[in-house]
Amino acid sequence: MTRFPLTWLYAPGDRPHVVAKALAAGADVVVVDLEDAVAPDRKEYARAATAELLTQPPPVPVHVRVNALDGPWAAADLTALAGLPGLSGLRLPKVTAPGTVRQAAVATPVPLYALLESALGIEHAYAIATAHPALRGIALGEADLRADLGMRADAGLDWPRSRVIVAARAAGLAPPSQTVHPDIRDLDGLAASCAHGRALGFLGRAAIHPRQLPVIERAYLPTEAEIEHAETVIKAASANAGAQALPDGRFIDAAVVAMARRTLSLAGRR
Incomplete structure (x- = not known):
């Protein structure tokens, strides 16, 4: 029987001890972050530590969120990670066009996941979702999207959420997962948000703390x-x-x- 991943736990790449805890936390996938969670002066260390971790297959699948491909660090990220046996996927931030996916696909053979975090990315959702056979999924980055749109009310995101869900389905991809819930203490709010996301058509959710994992799993498992x-x-x-x-x-x-x-x-x- 197919096992659908429901939980993706982010951990900063420049904190190997946090990554180690994440690997033992029970998430379906651990996402080692080289982008937003890592300060510019820690990028090189985070990249080297992540590459060392992935020289051997870890106990659960590991994805790496690399830096934006149009920025100064992405080329080194892709070079350091290419061919590592412990790498199960790359998450590409701030994708706005299909060419970004194709660029990454040339650099590495692993499955790719595109994060749409701007109005332009949402407008190109289907083109991105069909950009290359290596692309296995798309998802929203809602914090950046909210800032791009100047949006204050969370309900205003339901249209781009639905747009991404429809684009993924039309492209034959798995249903997208929800973006992170930023307040790690607000478990009731997380549960309510997951219930809303499930009703929209999301499947599973990214997390930034292990305590969020059981809430997400309960919300997305059938009653x-x-x-x-x-x-x-x-x-x-x-x-x-x-x-x-x-x-x-x-x-x-x-x-x-x-x-x-x-x-x-x-x-x-x-």
Whole structure:
């Protein structure tokens, strides 16, 4: 059964002890950050420490968020990381056009993930999502996007969120994960935000602290009632092909069956 990743835990690349803790925290993927979390005078050290970590496969998949490809540090990042056996993916920040993805794909053979963090990136979402076969996913960087748009209310982000979700689906990519919730103490707010994100069509979420991981996983795992309904749908579909109504009056067709299968795949994580 397919195991969908639901949690991506960020850790700063210039703090190897924090990265080590992140690797043991239970996240599906650890994202070592060479970009925003690392000061300019620590970039070289963060790059070297991350390359040393990835000379051997770590206990969980590790992605690295490199510096923006149009900046002064990205070329050295890509050179240092190319071919390392412990690297499972590269996250490309501030992508605004398909050419950025193609540029990274030439430099490294690993799966790529594009972060859309500006109005221009959102406008080019589908073109970016289809830029190269190496691209496995797109996601939002909401802090930068909010600043770019001068947006104060979180609800104003629902349109770009939906735009990215639709672009990913149209390109045949996995559903995007939500961006980080910046207040690590606000677990109730995180849970409510995850519930909203799940309703929009996101799947899973990035985190900046291990305490956020169980909240994210609970929010994105199906409930017992959802699992029971999915099992009922699959059982009915196996007995009778085509559209039909369940005994409780709910209508099912091929789309409902597909959603039920995804629900049961997620339930397999329990």
